[in-house]
Amino acid sequence: MDTILGPLYTAVSWIIVQFHSLYSLVFDEDSGWAWGLSIVSLVVLIRICLIPLFVKQIKATRNMQALQPKMKAIQERYKSDKQRQSEEMMKLYKETGTNPLSSCLPILAQSPFFISLYQVLNHIAQGKTVGVIDKSLLDSARSAHIFGAPLSVKFMDSASKVEKLGASLTDVRVVTVIMIVLMSLSQFYTQRQLMTKNVDLTVKTPFMQQQKMLMYVFPIMFAVFGINFPVGVLVYWLTTNVWTLGQQMFVxxxxxxxxxxxxxxxxxRLRAKGKLKEDPVEVEAKKAAEVARANRQQPKRQTKSKRQLAGTVQPEAEKTSLEKQTPGDTKPKPKQAGGGSARSAKSGQRKGGPQRPKHPTKK
Incomplete structure (x- = not known):
């Protein structure tokens, strides 16, 4: 490992030493501020260089979100044929120009620097020179403390090892626990912000379940692995988490x-500032919908007397229409069977026919 990453150890140690010499103009060269800010500056420099990869990560993540329905359809269609399923997936990636590994590029690019920083601090803790850090710088780095905890010690180190560096085990464990908690919270909030605000809620995909799972898995990983990292590595990790959180909020x-x-x-926000250019077709559609909504009237409920009045007015209207016939039309219109004509004939018979005698009343 040292042979393969040796050049990277040199590069990381050289960057830290350059920042240390800069901060030594303000702080004591043996202080934790000078060395701690050097590690923070290393993180900032690396993350600035990784901004193009971060942009690719955002595009790849969105493309993967858009492809989730199609991917799910392929999985269902070729459920029993894994080879055909893989071929169709690769074909889909090729047609859409999507690379599944693009979303992991920033993490993969940071990994060598993270491993190199871990090894540099591990060498310092063991009293070994590494890269451009010679004997004088080694003693200065070992004696540097952040809130009472040396940069090169871990949570699991023994009390005797910590005391040799001029610190107490209680201070080391309190500082490491606080930093691990802050790392876990920042990672959880970053993932939660991505899940609640920056995910297309109109499409339910397995990608959302994966992100939800990572929201809880990453903080647990930080808690488990954090106790085995030196304080300087925790400073690096916390700084990169805070940077990721701020960068994601901006995006x-x-x-x-x-x-x-x-x-x-x-x-x-853009609409409130007048900077949003809406589609003219959508604007006209909204106006037409508002006009239709304003002109639409609900039928008024009538009282019982009004309904009865309306029922009597209707036959009168029919009678008026019958009277308004043309002069040449002298023939009466045929009546329906059992209609008014039959009733009129019967009534005539009753009027002109013999009357039944009334029963005599008893006196």
Whole structure:
């Protein structure tokens, strides 16, 4: 490992030494501020160099989100044929220009620097020179403390080893626990922000379940592995988590995923400032819908007396229409069977026919 990553050890140690010489103009060269800020500056420098990869990661993540329905369909279609399933997946990636590994590029690019920093601090803890850190710088780095904890010690180190570096085991464990908790919280909030604000909620995909699982897995990983890392590595890790959180907040606010809550909020902000250019067709459709809604009237409920009045007015209207016939039309219109004509004939018979005698009343 040392042979393969030897050049990288030299590069990492050289960067740290250059920043240390800069901060030594302000702080004591043997202080934890000078060495700690050198590690923080190393993180910032690395993350600035990784910004192009971060942009590719965002694009790859969005492409993977968009492809999730198609990927799920392929998995269901070729459930029993794994080879055909893999071929169709690769074909889909090729057609859409998507690389599944692009979302992991920033992490993969940081890994060599992370391993190199771990090994540099491990050499310092063991009193071994590494890279450009010679004997004088080695003693200065070993004696540097951050809030009472040397940069080169771990949570699991023995009390005798910690005391040789002029610190107490209690201080070391308190500092490491606080840093591990902050690392876990920052990672959890970063993942939760991605899940709640920057995911297209209109499409339910397995990708959302994977992100939800990672939201809980990563903090546990930090807690488990963090106790085995030197304090200097914890400083590196906490700094890169805070950087990731701030970088993601910036991206979510300025360039959110379409269909997400953050996208809706951004559209509302632009609309309030008058900077959002809406589609003319959509604007006309909204206006037409508003006019139709305003003109739509609910039927008024009538009282019982009004309904009865309406029922009497209707036959009168029919009678009026019958009277308004043309002069040449002298023939009466045929009546329906059992209609008014039959009733009129019967009534005539009753009027003109013999009357039944009334029963005499008893006196």
């Amino acid at each position: 979510i606010r300025r360039n959110p995923t379409p269909g997400s809550i953050a996208f809706t909020q951004r559209q509302e």
